Amino acid sequence: MARSKNLAKWLISGPPLLYLIFFFAIPTAMMAFAAFRFPGDYGGLMPLFGADPATGKNVLLVNSHNWHDYLTLDNFARFFQEAVYIELFIKSFGYALLTTLLCLLASYPLAWLIARSPKKWRDLLVLLVILPFWSNFLIRVYAWMIILGPQGYFAKLVNTVLGVVGIAPQQFLFTPFAVIIVLVYVHLPFMVLPLYANLEKHDMALLDAAQDLGASRWQRFWKVTWPLSLPGVYAGAALVFIPALGIFAVPDLVGGTDGIMIGNLIKQQFLDSRDWPFGSVLSIMLTLSVLIMAGLMAMLGRGGKRNAL
């Protein structure tokens, strides 16, 4: 009995487990390890295996005497010694943070409206938020390349206005401005959905009670709705901030040289400079940032929930 139950457990969980160990866990471990290795002569990694000079057989070249020829902390040292990397991280954090705030600002009224509309409309209104998100990612970026393009209506209109003040013409595409607006655009549903899921559960009687007790509209919002919605806010913030921090395609397409972020630097290390160990260091730093932010949001989300009770 117990044995057949165990067998069933392995038959069910075994295949996905093996697949993900092979195509996710091992590659991730390899990348973490690569951060401690030397780059190869022609890019990539310095091999750990090679022909043994004596026998000509393919063997592991590392041993207890020569390991420092193969393993190093230099890649990490470089990250902390050259200010440009830290600066890029800080800048990327700033972009992701700004994106998160703008998403929150745009999502809150919308999520509130959906949560308060009649039940039969809610599913449709939510679907309307998700629908654009199901179109191809590149298409959504491309749409903004059209809008922000130098010959487009948007640029012409804004530059006419700016011309009055004398600071025209301005470029919009290939600037940090374009990066932020596209980041907001592609991540907006991630903020709306958790917020809506949270706001939908709010008991409207609470607001009536607050009003009954003499609270003004702003007081009702800041004292009742906002604290109760914090778990949704943190969940949405995590869902926007984390992918935005590591994004590569958006700055690559609309950011120009000023708008690049961590993701672009990592891509550059891997594909252009072919310095894989340093690229791995950057990846580890990005992973750490993501983990810290995710942990922070989860902690705040729990705290928010507790306060709300």
Add this chain to the structure above:
Amino acid sequence: MHSKQSKWLWAASLLVYGFLYLPLVIVVVYSFNDSRLNAEWVGFTTHWYGVLFADDQMLTAARNSLLIGLVSSIFATFFGTLAGLAMYKYKLRLLPILVLTPIAIPEILMALSLLMFFVALNFSMGYLSIGLAHIAFSIGFVAIVVRSRLQGMDESLVEAARDLGAAPLQAFWQVTFPLILPGIIAGALMAFTLSIDDFVITYFVAGAGASTLPLQIYSMLKIAVTPEVNAISSLLMLLTLALIVIAAKIAPGALRASH
């Protein structure tokens, strides 16, 4: 209720909906624009669709994408359904971590680790490596949808089946499977869309010569963009919309399960 307040809410919400849809509308409108530049409206034409259907590279890329999407979503659905079942039925430690992290971390991390992995194994990168990578990142999405479907199911249904004479496997096929099928279909559609949509991971593990629709679109955006991109984009949106309508028809619960 508070009419003034809700007027503001409506205005703000309409603005956001406009922000969400206007860019896509522009893409579609400009696919019919009689100008090489996506700048000003010149006049109506279907010329760019003609260009698209004569563009062998683009058509091959589209065919590749559909094929990879189809094959990888079948495998991802299989693995993901098992993972969803396992995570629902058993208290596991490793599997949920492996299933959920690929969803949570930035795509570029998975892309690079897979790139190093394939290089280290001397695996010649191409359509196979793309497919393997797509399966890996889709499993989690399928698993989550299937698990949430299972969590929404009355647990006593399976017990009732056993109680009324069904052996464990019979109970699964007679009761559990039909009830989670909408979730499985929703998961499969998600896996398919994710695969067709994926650019970042594909970009890193494609190797030289392999081409998919996002890769093809990317290279056009980088080098020389013409409204042909608008045309293919419009058709892709039409395809997605059709998939959603089909999903809503064959599995009315599927859309709900996916969010």
Add this chain to the structure above:
Amino acid sequence: MALLEIRDVVKRFGDFTAVNHVSLSVEAGEFFTLLGPSGCGKTTLLRMLAGFEEPDEGQLLLDGQPLNGVPPEKRPVHTVFQSYALFPHMTVEHNVAFPLKMAKVPADQIKARVAEVLEDVRLTQFARRFPHELSGGQRQRVAIARALVNRPRVLLLDEPLSALDAKLREQMQLELINLQKEVGITFIYVTHDQGEALALSHRIAVMSQGQVEQLDAPENIYSYPKSRFVADFIGQCNLLDATITEIAADRMKVEIPGVGTAEVLPVAGATVGQQGTLTLRPEKIKLGATLPANVPDEIHFKGKVHDCLYLGDVTVYIVELENGTRIETMLPNAAPGRARFFDDNDQVELAWRFDAGHFLLA
């Protein structure tokens, strides 16, 4: 030999002992009820009978054959679930046919038997409907039909009426009694509702903290509760702490601190000076503005009305005796238009016969 025997069964979940050395036996054709508050172990016991849980100790025997280790699908025991657990993707007839299909009954026979049992529960015209198209009472009947269709030896019912509203519940109680008489199958019924248990059962096992507190016919459980817990759990009951002062052949005297001396029926094994509790049902206490004193065999007290609860058919009065002890009693509102006889703070008198109560040794 009893149809079903539970011998010294124990079930633990971690540190929590859900069922603690329970032994009982159920006869063929009996309507047997497990009654108790939530967490008393009644549902765990039922789940062990169904085969969803295995006992950690003890034995379960059906027709003298051990049930331990037999998977649920191999037990001739069916369950009616609290949620009904109707398969939402199957029509009523497919739901009812399910156990027959699993038992590999030939298709033509399945049809006939499904039709027959749907007739029994008056659902013939709903055969093609899906569960979500039925009312609560109809779903309930489908669940029972499905569990009865291949004639199990025992039918287990897990709070089957708790999802229904009060009116429907009463109607379904009558239907259940009739159905059980008709089919003659042993019912084991789990409920926390004492009224339901009293109305339906041949015998009731009152459970508390994993143990059987009392096992008896409903009228005995009600009139002669064996413990404070049973007295308190079943119906309303006044519980008065008292000490035995005198024991005679046909009655004994007890001293209720602050109230006075009362006569009660003797209890086996009682000794003078022993502590205990006098249990007294409200409806067995007489209440009036004045009551004749010195009636033989009656105990007589004075007090004033502290509270009254008008319940329609009866009014409940909480009477406070001179020393502050509160006693609950009730009067039927039989007279036309009469809502209540007394108001708060009215002076009243109470009396009860010496055999109205029941003394529990501590």
